[in-house]
Amino acid sequence: MRGPHNIWRLIQTGATLERTGAMKAVLDAMDAPAPLRIAARLVWPFRWLGEKGDPSMPPPSRALSALGPAYIKFGQILSTRPDVVGDAMAQELRILQDKLPPFSIAEAKKAVAAELGRPVEDIFSEFSEPVAAASIAQVHKARLSETGEVVAVKVLRPGIERRFRRDIDAFYFSASVIEFLSPASRRLRPTDVIEHFEGVVMGELDLRLESAAASEFAANTAGDEGFQLPEIKWNYSGRRVMTLGWADGVPLGDNDALDAAGHDRVLLSERVLQLFLSHALRDGFFHADMHQGNLKVAANGDIIAYDFGIMGHIDEYTRRVYAEILYGFIRRDYQRVAEVHFEAGYVPADRDVDEFARALRAVGEPIFGMDASGISMGKLLAYLFEVTERFGMETRTELILLQRTMVVVEGVARSLNPHMNIWTVAKPVVEDYIKKSIGPRAVASDLGKTLRVLSRFGPRLPGLVEAALIRQATPPASRSRSLWPGRLAALLLGLLLGAGFVLLAELLP
Structure with missing residues (x-):
């Protein structure tokens, strides 16, 4: 963890909020107390260190989009909570969901060709400009040359892994500082929270994992009334590119x-x-x-x-x-x-x-x-x-x-x-x-699952029971003596248990 870099990143975060005009809006939305507002003023002399962001965006979205993917994710969550941040800010933050500045179509085609091993023109008869751009990837509408089906092609942003790692490092640093300065916060395990968040979002950086998750989700929800999922096109997907049916x-x-x-x-x-x-x-x-x-x-x-x-x-x-x-x-x-x-x-x-x-x-x-x-x-x-x-x-x-x-x-x-x-x-x-x-059905089902697991250990049960009996009944000094009586008892007990478990597992649905 790079301390100086992370300190600089945190200073830059506050400076960006100040420079984009988002600081006051954020404090007002939080209904921040006077001490916090006074502390926030200390950032004002350093505002020139902050990012300018896209001037066409509202200040909060402008600041978060300039700060990077992890901050954008946070803004996406707040955009669904008008009761927390107010209707006006919630509306402003919704721009972070799918209206971020895209990268060029040339870069997208280059990434697709590199991932799928063929020129884009050989795979798609049509490939549009970006139709949605989010924090980690953007989406293009395309048409498959082989079938004529309209699809969505998701492409990771260039260099997104490095930018995301920078934000996560700063979050870890913040968590460690919070735990040091506020012992009461340790029960919330801030570092564990960041670690969990990192593990979840890092999965977004490998689109093969996303494709697998979508496939499993589709299998689970196939019978859900009023719910649909687009189909994954495995032949046109990889680590940095995912293709699925158009919704x-x-x-x-x-x-x-x-x-x-x-x-x-x-x-x-x-x-x-x-x-x-x-x-x-x-x-x-x-x-x-x-x-x-x-x-x-x-x-x-x-x-x-x-x-x-x-x-x-x-x-x-x-x-x-x-x-x-x-x-x-x-x-x-x-x-x-x-x-x-x-x-x-x-x-x-x-x-x-x-x-x-x-x-x-x-x-x-x-x-x-x-x-x-x-x-x-x-x-x-x-x-x-x-x-x-x-x-x-x-x-x-x-x-x-x-x-x-x-x-x-x-x-x-x-x-x-x-x-x-x-x-x-x-x-x-x-x-x-x-x-x-x-209820009772759940108890019966749990018992059945337990017996099925135990039945797989049937061949090993005699040895396991024998070892347990030896440890409990034989003094260390006499373990060299004959163990045939114990072995015979253990063998018979193990066989009976194993047979019983197998029989019960077969009888249970």
């Missing part, structure tokens, strides 16, 4: 166009939230970058998702914990929500579960009986942070991406229908998962 539809963030096309925005708001919850709980594999720039609405009303660079995965145990917590909030059973936190080890065992339940009630009760427009999610999350800090709950790195995506999806849904109640919409999906995953 025709209205951008999900364009409410006027959705209304003009006759789409039901209330229905769409419920569908986008329920689809996300279904993918996260049912499959444990979900689209983790579901902002408006990655979603369209087909003519038949289906939601089309694309850009699969950031996908989330959570194991089955964590999904059950998450579902129980959600279900407890939906039922307003705060005692059960508290107990689940303790059972999962999320809250230290020496804390008071009843007191924690009362604190959760203070978080949950204000949201019931109100529509989404009456709830400040920013204040709600701030209070939840205070509660978890008071009870010593550490940040769960495996849930960071899930929680972040939940915030983004809720923001997308609210942009379609400001009066949507997230809990009412979530209830049927969570209830269905609870019935299938935590």
